[in-house]
Amino acid sequence: MVSESDTAGNEGTLVSDTSLDAHHAERMAKKKAARDRMMATKSGEKGLIIVHTGAGKGKSSSAFGMILRCVAHGFPCAVVQFIKGAWDTGERRLLTGHFADLCQFHAMGEGFTWETQDRARDIAAARAGWEKAKQLIADPTLRMVVLDEINIALRYDYLDVSEVVEFLKNEKPAMTHVVLTGRNAKQELIDAADLVTEMTLVKHPFRSGIKAQPGVEF
Template identity: 65%
Template sequence: MTDTELDARHAEKMRKKKAARDKILATKTIEKGLVIVHTGKGKGKSTAAFGMVMRAVGHGMNVAVVQFIKGKIETGEKVVLDRFADQVTVKRMGEGFTWETQDRQRDIAAAQSAWEAAKAMILSGDYRMVLLDELNIVLRYDYLDVAEVAAFLRDEKPDDVHVIITGRNAKDELIEIADLVTEMTMVKHPFRSGVKPQPGIEF
């Protein structure tokens, strides 16, 4: 078969594919605020969430970020988002990783305070997107009642607000009420080969 014939076959195949795709897209008519969960043992849960934050900012949306755990780490994303303070509010409300604080009651108090702040921002009408970074971690340790969190997101979240939740071990109750769930799978990680967390990659 000649290149001309191959090109013609390819063009016809892509034409049919586009027609099928357009037909499917025409049936998708709902526009709503989503509950999005990024979970799993692989790297990239918060990274992907901050990518969505950047997209939202690019579309002129106001965004809020509540960090439940990483409050003491100086992150690259915080430095960048501070440059968009007219659109983005970042609340770093964590006390650090649980193995660093070693104080369960303090961790519970910090989680509860962060959740109250998160609910207020979700309900405020000021933000189209709210990122709850590492919320899954505090739910995993039962610092918050997952049934309460799921009920709020299902029943009280405004219809036009997107909420993104990150962290390993997302609980079934959260997965059930979510619109979009992605599980990051770890295939290989440099940490296991002795490579320390590095700026621009891990934080």
């Protein structure tokens, strides 16, 4: 048997749930109205200068996620790798093996500076990468160009940051997005960018003796 007190308790719960649902619906309606008003003011489009920097993992991964979005939309795009060009990465295999008709992939780097141990060689590789990057960025048919790890080349002054910023400001076609990745982005580049994201390191398996692994790091 269900007692009167049980019924009263159930009715109280139903009333409480109904009130919560109504309050939630009211809050969401106000939030949607505010969001709609904000979105009504955002009608412009432009090619963005995008910087992914910081000590945390995910800078290149995020850039390649954007490249895959371009590929999915059928937009021509390109990648220039400045440091990790010698690596056999998963993204390189995927893009060159399956989407070469949409995405150009130029591996211009020879490895990290502590591996080459040759400053003149590193500078030459960085310059060659930048010349290729300028050619690609200037091509108005490309929707996006990723300059992977260019911030490392800029950090060590293998490239002149003022030259890079000036080119992006004055030579980049109006609707071309350029994504520049790598930690320690220079302030001049950050100031010139439209979108800057800093990846924050909270925890990394490398500190626990775990090496870089395929599918996670490359």
